[in-house]
Amino acid sequence: MSDSPVPPLSSRLIAEFLGTFWLVFGGCGSAVLAAVFLTDDGTQLGIGFVGVALAFGLTVVTGAYAVGHISGGHFNPAVTLGVFLGGRIEAKAVLPYMATQVVAGVVAAAVLFLIASGSDSFAIDPGAAGSFATNGYGELSPGGYSLLSALLIEIVLTAVFLWVILGVTHGRAPVGFAPLAIGLALTLIHLISIPVTNTSVNPARSLAVAVFNPAALGQVWLFLLAPLIGAAIAGSTYRMLFDRE
Secondary structure (H helix, E strand, C coil): CCCCCCCCHHHHHHHHHHHHHHHCCCHHHHHHHHHEEEECCCEECCCHHHHHHHHHHHHHHHHHHHHHHCCCCCCCCCHHHHHCCCCCCCHHHHHHHHHHHEEEECCCCCCCHHHCCCCCCCCCCCCCHHHHHHCCHHHHHHCCCCHHHHHHHHHHHEEEEHHHHHHHHHCCCCCCCCCHHHHHHHHHHHHHHHEEEEEEEEHHHHHHHCCCHHHHHHHHHHHHHHHHHHHHHHHHHHHHHHHHC
């Protein structure tokens, strides 16, 4: 662990705002604006699932390298909970971090909505899976997966994500590679779960876009709860297994 003084909370919250804004705007923006792009002759030039997965990973890599040294680069309430339970952040910072992340996500989604609305072809379809990059289960799952499937995959993948984060940011881990490993982990998580839930593992990301889609807002509880459960499992077990000293 670094012995450098911890930056003031105000600076850390600004860093979390910018990082979370970038994650939601970049990741969800790639899904809304670039995932599907058809030419006049019907050729698909969009980036698809793989491109969206890479976009989410790249936002974390670039955001963490840019401001991670200030705030820890959480950009996600589930990550904040996990690192708190893992003993990496003080209790008084948890709620301010989470609130800042949620606000930043909603601001990013609002900016994205304004940009997307500049196209005559843009419309949010409450009955369509993944409309405006929202998460869902049942008929709002891209692959029609059940509530139980969505709950399990979000818990498992968020736990894995936190285990990766806690491992690569450990004092004994190789220095300088944490943002890259975390971004690659998030990319892989999206490659696995976009067909199931459109991938959350981040309550701020899910709530931000669900605000603009009434149907998704009715299911967003799962994408607030499941990532927090997964993060709590990882945060508590990592510390118990590997940081007992």
